[in-house]
Amino acid sequence: MFIKEADLFRGITQRTLAEIGKGSSDESFNPGDVIFREGEDADALYVLVSGKIDVSIGERETVDFLVQRPGEIIGWAALVEPHVRTGTATCVEATKVVKVPRELMEHTMKKYPEDGFLIMRHLTGILAQRLRNAYRAASEEVDLMTTSAHAPSYG
Numbered sequence: 001m002f003i004k005e006a007d008l009f010r011g012i013t014q015r016t017l018a019e020i021g022k023g024s025s026d027e028s029f030n031p032g033d034v035i036f037r038e039g040e041d042a043d044a045l046y047v048l049v050s051g052k053i054d055v056s057i058g059e060r061e062t063v064d065f066l067v068q069r070p071g072e073i074i075g076w077a078a079l080v081e082p083h084v085r086t087g088t089a090t091c092v093e094a095t096k097v098v099k100v101p102r103e104l105m106e107h108t109m110k111k112y113p114e115d116g117f118l119i120m121r122h123l124t125g126i127l128a129q130r131l132r133n134a135y136r137a138a139s140e141e142v143d144l145m146t147t148s149a150h151a152p153s154y155g
Contacts (some may be wrong), residue, residue, distance in 0.1 A: 042077035051095025
């Protein structure tokens with residue numbers, strides 16, 4: 001049961017892991033396959049088993065991040081209302097994931113609220129880290145633009 005490797009499920013009870021594992025499914029994708037698109041209904045979250053996934057946010061000015069560590073999750077919007085995808089997930093290489101349906105997560109977190117609390121706590125930490133990473137990347141880009149705007153020209 002690979003889901004126990006995911007940071008999202010760290011520390012939850014075996015009974016909850018077993019219930020989530022029973023209702024989850026393994027899926028495989030080829031390079032270029034889109035797992036989900038921004039704006040779609042978030043009907044499931046995904047745990048990366050192997051491969052690489054590019055998640056892009058926005059259509060014109062995109063923010064991209066790469067999901068490549070086994071156990072990382074994508075599709076967190078399945079756990080947060082209004083359950084709408086905030087980005088588009090495209091496979092960069094052959095990819096395997098575990099698909100965890102939203103209804104299964106909602107049912108399980110209500111049935112075992114102590115584990116539900118822990119899952120949501122982990123989700124908050126995961127999203128906070130991604131936000132810090134995005135902020136750091138944006139700051140570096142602004143610094144680079146500022147530096148190149150003031151660079152001397154020798155032409």
